[in-house]
Amino acid sequence: MTDYSRADVCAAAIADAFAEDGEIFASPMGMLPMLGVRLAKLTSNPDLVISDGESLFLAGVPPLFAKGDVVEGWIPFRKVFDVVAYGKRHVMMGATQVDQHGNQNISAIGDFAQPKRQLLGSRGAPGNTVNNRTSYWVPRHSPRVFVEQVDIVSGVGPARAAAAGPAAAKYNDIHRVVSNLGVFDLNGAGGTMRLRSVHPGVTVDGVVAATGFTLDIPAEVPTTREPTLEELVVIREVLDPKGLRFREVPEPTAQAAGASA
Numbered sequence: 001m002t003d004y005s006r007a008d009v010c011a012a013a014i015a016d017a018f019a020e021d022g023e024i025f026a027s028p029m030g031m032l033p034m035l036g037v038r039l040a041k042l043t044s045n046p047d048l049v050i051s052d053g054e055s056l057f058l059a060g061v062p063p064l065f066a067k068g069d070v071v072e073g074w075i076p077f078r079k080v081f082d083v084v085a086y087g088k089r090h091v092m093m094g095a096t097q098v099d100q101h102g103n104q105n106i107s108a109i110g111d112f113a114q115p116k117r118q119l120l121g122s123r124g125a126p127g128n129t130v131n132n133r134t135s136y137w138v139p140r141h142s143p144r145v146f147v148e149q150v151d152i153v154s155g156v157g158p159a160r161a162a163a164a165g166p167a168a169a170k171y172n173d174i175h176r177v178v179s180n181l182g183v184f185d186l187n188g189a190g191g192t193m194r195l196r197s198v199h200p201g202v203t204v205d206g207v208v209a210a211t212g213f214t215l216d217i218p219a220e221v222p223t224t225r226e227p228t229l230e231e232l233v234v235i236r237e238v239l240d241p242k243g244l245r246f247r248e249v250p251e252p253t254a255q256a257a258g259a260s261a
Contacts, residue, residue: 004227006180007032007249008235009199010139012227013183015040017135017176018090023047024133025083027091031248033137035064035239036178037092042234051075064240084124089132090175093125097150098136100192100213102157102174104129105150112152125154130161133173139248141179143212146193158191180249181207183224188216197224201252 014036018026026048028037034053038061041048051057057073075083083089096119097105106125110116128134134155138145153160161172177184177193181202188194194216198207204221227235235245 004232005251006199007245008227008232009224010178010180010249011036011039011235011245012231013178013224014137015044017178018048019044021045021090024088024090025049027089029093030137031064031244032139033092035245038239039231039234043231063238064244084127084131091128091132092135092137095136095138095145097145097147098177099147099150101159102186103150103153103160104136104155105152106154107152109151122154126156129156129172130168131171133175135176138179141181141210143210146211146213148213158186181210192216195221197222199224
């Protein structure tokens with residue numbers, strides 16, 4: 001067995017979420033999504049279009065947060081809105097809360113009129129989820145994140161998009177949810193969240209215990225695939241030689257691993 005970390009597994013799982021997209025603008029938000037998208041660009045989907053996350057399309061695939069790569073085009077923030085509305089795009093956002101129907105919250109915790117805690121605000125989540133393929137990355141899977149119903153809907157799940165009418169539902173596509181414990185989609189009964197795989201060292205019971213709603217559990221749940229040797233070389237020597245990924249997904253301690261396994 002090849003030596004790999006939980007962070008490496010997550011990066012490969014994120015790359016798989018983009019593997020079959022073809023020529024599309026990938027918009028990763030956060031360290032692990034950026035790593036996974038760049039891994040996909042260098043392995044499974046060389047047609048992906050990537051940016052530096054600020055204002056430039058990149059011809060190459062630099063390490064995380066590196067500057068000075070070959071510039072292929074210009075995409076200032078105002079141009080991103082054009083792509084959101086009319087272009088081929090797959091965005092991976094974070095989620096402070098996500099529920100069994102694929103609704104996401106990054107706005108606030110508590111009642112809308114008087115929230116207990118203010119977060120980022122909805123930002124681009126509504127437009128992303130009714131215009132482009134959308135996935136979510138959750139680095140710390142817990143019942144506080146995977147909730148039965150989000151406090152405030154920022155990103156729209158398919159049921160709410162359908163209720164809003166055909167204009168919202170046509171392009172709503174909640175593709176994957178990747179956490180530090182497993183991979184999920186919305187192909188469960190009634191369009192609810194389904195467990196696709198558990199990461200190595202994690203069990204189905206561990207995921208269920210860390211989830212605040214009833215997951216759709218298939219009869220057979222596979223283990224998330226291990227990163228290939230090629231992927232590990234790319235991650236460790238090309239994209240993240242400084243090991244920044246471990247800040248977001250540290251290796252589980254023996255106690256934590258036992259709890260999730």
